[in-house]
Amino acid sequence: MGQSRNIAGMSMKGGRKDNFFFCLVEYYESSDRWFLRSLLQVKDEEGLEGDDAIRSWIEDYKVNQLVVDFPLTWPECHACQLDCPGSKLCPVDSVVSVRDRVEAILDEDSNIHTRHPKEYERSRVSDDEFDMGRGMWDKESHEHLLSRSFKRRLKKGFLPYWNRSVDFWIWKYYYDQYLDLFKSSYDSFGNTSLMILSRFSYLKRHFPKNIELYEGNVNLTLIELLRSKILLNRDIYNMGDIEAGIEARLDIIKKIEAKLNIFIYDHDLELIVKNPRAFDSFILAVTGQRNLLDKVRKIPEWTKPSLTRLLVPNFSE
Structure with missing residues (x-):
């Protein structure tokens, strides 16, 4: 110990x-x-x-x-001295890494929709319905089918002046449960x-x-x-x-x-x-x-x- x-x-x-x-x-x-x-x-x-x-x-x-x-650390923008091209084009390695991970999840969601549109829509309707038998841990937030709320969160993007890389990790594994239980989402500097x-x-x-x-x-x-x-x-x-x-x-x-x-x-x-x-x-x-x-x-x-x-x-x- x-x-x-x-x-x-x-x-x-x-x-x-x-x-x-x-x-x-x-x-x-x-x-x-x-x-x-x-x-x-x-x-x-x-x-x-x-x-x-x-x-x-x-x-x-x-x-x-x-x-x-x-937080015991600051977001990347805090000490950055680069000429800023904007958050969507930020060249800092840690920001690029998270941005790539976000895009990979959204791309996979899009591919599933393209390959199996009818099945995707049926799953979407089922996911939107309230089901007493559905467990909170049936799937993690990043697992497909993505919830509407998690998908919206990803589309909003990663903000290097507001978020740290660990924020995305928390969203990936806890976003849906966090939102359901506490009616909020995790952001390093949200409050x-x-x-x-x-x-x-x-x-x-x-x-x-x-x-x-x-x-x-x-x-x-x-x-x-x-x-x-x-x-x-x-x-x-x-x-x-x-x-x-x-x-x-x-x-x-x-x-x-x-x-x-x-x-x-x-x-x-x-x-x-x-x-x-x-x-x-x-x-x-x-x-x-x-x-x-x-x-x-x-x-x-x-x-x-x-x-x-x-x-x-x-x-x-």
């Missing part, structure tokens, strides 16, 4: 005055169990600015790995503010030199929990309901606690259930726990995983 025995998750999306939560889970060998050791809120630390509190927690708890919920990125860039300069930083995504982790049948569809659907949201978070936490051998004290459980930001930080810590156990999905080299450091957990093992 490696030398590190603890992992922290911290959801920082939002404004400067938002209340950030620092969630630390730790493995105790003597009891062969994981514990939620600490769930701290920035504003709870008296006498410390929020940024100083975060640094203090990392040092006091000897945190070796931290999972956050925003990440420049202020948060700048703030974290400042914070990193004060962290211990040996800390390992990772990017997590709460929705992707919930999707993988669903894939492994730890969660049910309704658990995630109910999270967005004003009245059912608290109960849904409680059900999700209880299932994670039971299946992943994580003990949570009652006062921490209450805070996670009542505060969505605390919930997100806990899910990020769970994402990191899977990394400590070497149970994460392998992400291809063309997405630059050594730089993005995106973690997508695997709960099936």
Whole structure:
């Protein structure tokens, strides 16, 4: 499992005055169990600015790995010095690679339609119909027949000032499920503010030199929990309901606690259930726990995983 025995998750999306939560889970060998050791809120630390509190927690708890919920790398346009020919003609290798992969999927879809037009249309009608018996994992987004929504996403193109290569990988394997469950799609900088990125860039300069930083995504982790049948569809659907949201978070936490051998004290459980930001930080810590156990999905080299450091957990093992 490696030398590190603890992992922290911290959801920082939002404004400067938002209340950030620092969630630390730790493995105790003597009891062969994981514990939620600490769930701290920035504003709870008296006498410390929020940024100083975060640094203090990392040092006091000897945190070796931290999972956050925003990009650790920039899109290609950020540092590009070329005379820009436009996103559709961008010559940067990583952008060309993704563009070629997108075109290959769309070309295959077009070829299927050309060779078997009637069968294609029948499949399209069938795919559009609601079917209670159809499973969410019957096919991945890139597998044909492409959904209308995924096809539209691909036709919009890859935007090197907005997307990273890993965005396309996420679309390829999660787009339809992400859209169905959360009514949105993944974009690296879709809801990440420049202020948060700048703030974290400042914070990193004060962290211990040996800390390992990772990017997590709460929705992707919930999707993988669903894939492994730890969660049910309704658990995630109910999270967005004003009245059912608290109960849904409680059900999700209880299932994670039971299946992943994580003990949570009652006062921490209450805070996670009542505060969505605390919930997100806990899910990020769970994402990191899977990394400590070497149970994460392998992400291809063309997405630059050594730089993005995106973690997508695997709960099936």
